[in-house]
Amino acid sequence: xxxxxxxxxxxxxxxxxxxxxxxxxxxxxxTIPELGFSISATTRKPRENELNGREYHFLELEDFExxxxxxxxxxxxxxxxxxxxxxxxxxxxxxWKEGKTVVFDVDVVGGxxxxxxxxxxxxxxxxxxxxxxxxxxxxxxxxTEVEHQLQMRxxxxxxxxxxxxxxxxxxxxxxxxxxxxxxxxxxxNFIAS
Ligand code: ADP
Ligand code: 5GP
Numbered sequence: 001x002x003x004x005x006x007x008x009x010x011x012x013x014x015x016x017x018x019x020x021x022x023x024x025x026x027x028x029x030x031t032i033p034e035l036g037f038s039i040s041a042t043t044r045k046p047r048e049n050e051l052n053g054r055e056y057h058f059l060e061l062e063d064f065e066x067x068x069x070x071x072x073x074x075x076x077x078x079x080x081x082x083x084x085x086x087x088x089x090x091x092x093x094x095x096w097k098e099g100k101t102v103v104f105d106v107d108v109v110g111g112x113x114x115x116x117x118x119x120x121x122x123x124x125x126x127x128x129x130x131x132x133x134x135x136x137x138x139x140x141x142x143x144t145e146v147e148h149q150l151q152m153r154x155x156x157x158x159x160x161x162x163x164x165x166x167x168x169x170x171x172x173x174x175x176x177x178x179x180x181x182x183x184x185x186x187x188x189n190f191i192a193s
Contacts, residue, residue, distance in 0.1 A: 008121060013025055014107060073088075103189050125171055126163070126171070
């Protein structure tokens with residue numbers, strides 16, 4: 001009998017905050033039905049347009065810490081001072097059970113940790129803004145952070161940009177239309193591989 005066992009796959013999108021991960025990942029989820037989004041847990045407060053259980057599982061710090069103790073995270077990190085984010089093992093199990101390729105939108109260090117765990121099962125994509133000035137401009141225009149949070153994100157961005165060489169692919173997010181098209185191509189090729 002010919003047994004066709006599809007390898008469970010994951011795709012990681014990482015980049016400094018404001019580089020366009022959410023924009024790209026949302027587009028891919030709309031256009032490629034084989035994909036499923038890994039909903040992370042975080043201790044940050046929801047933004048106006050965010051819903052608990054859709055963008056994130058928004059947790060109090062004590063709940064987040066209990067999950068760490070129970071080994072419920074594949075990886076977790078204090079991405080910004082006092083603000084924690086983590087990938088839940090249960091998300092990956094849920095999506096693989098549904099036959100989906102899992103998509104992660106995680107920070108640069110988290111992305112590398114996930115790649116290390118999954119090896120060739122994973123494709124890691126670093127989304128790079130055309131310049132740090134453009135990144136700052138996009139973050140300011142998004143208007144989701146107050147000034148001190150914005151400064152934290154920009155400072156961290158300078159550090160994160162050093163990691164792109166450790167990713168399988170780098171995608172420069174200049175003209176959005178081109179980025180979305182290239183991202184779709186990369187993901188479809190990986191799913192078919
Ligand atoms: P991230 O999820 O990486 O923090 P977002 O997807 O929220 O980034 O993008 C940051 C802001 O930049 C958003 O307001 C988004 O609409 C905008 N943006 C994303 N890509 C582009 C692009 N190529 N050109 C101009 N603006 C963009
Ligand atoms: P934001 O607060 O803008 O939604 O996300 C801030 C940063 O945290 C982004 O770089 C985002 O990709 C990252 N992030 C979101 N979820 C996770 C996660 O589960 N693990 C890690 N390491 N980073 C995450």
